[in-house]
Amino acid sequence: DIVMTQTPLSLSVTPGQPASISCRSSQSLLHSDGKTYLYWYLQKPGQSPQLLIYEVSSRFSGVPDRFSGSGSGTDFTLKISRVEAEDAGVYYCKQGIDLPLTFGGGTKVEIK
């Protein structure tokens, strides 16, 4: 199985400040079709997860442009340019290149 490792486990951010979450995979997520199957999800308190980013850097419909994804191969980053109160929750990365699909352990973002 591909192991997804996220850091940090948690971070506390002041509104308006940036935040960054790292995700590392145990194998390259670059597919032979040229795409990299790395996704980011946000689970707000008491809610189901919601898709933020697909294929490393593409924002899903309705996701604010303060969210951006980057990376390649096995190392990926989710950045929030200016954190807002509604961004609180647990962020998960997920790989989609191989079965079983696997998630990172999650990064809890707290708003100060």
Added chain:
Amino acid sequence: QVQLQESGPGLVKPSGTLSLTCAVSGGSISSSHWWTWVRQPPGKGLEWIGEIFHTGSTNSNPSLKSRVIISVDKSKNQLSLKLTSVTAADTAVYYCARVRLIDLFRAFDIWGQGTMVAVSS
């Protein structure tokens, strides 16, 4: 728009079978998407259970060995999950989600609200 709603018993006895359904509304389960189950133990992260296409093709997580049965009922526009020989470790919130296939490959773009299942005598 497409909505998903999980349902099933909230309590299952150890060694019993967990049975859940996920009703799809606002769209057809026979569309060009896979449908998946994901679970989340209390206070923990997300675990992929398995997925199904409307043709009946399935994939499941080897960690659950042969305990998982995922099926689809096109007449009711719903998918089902059965997990056999459950233990306390299977206590979790169970989510169903839609899996994009053609674009946004393997992205889970629509999720149900989840249903909590406790395994206890």
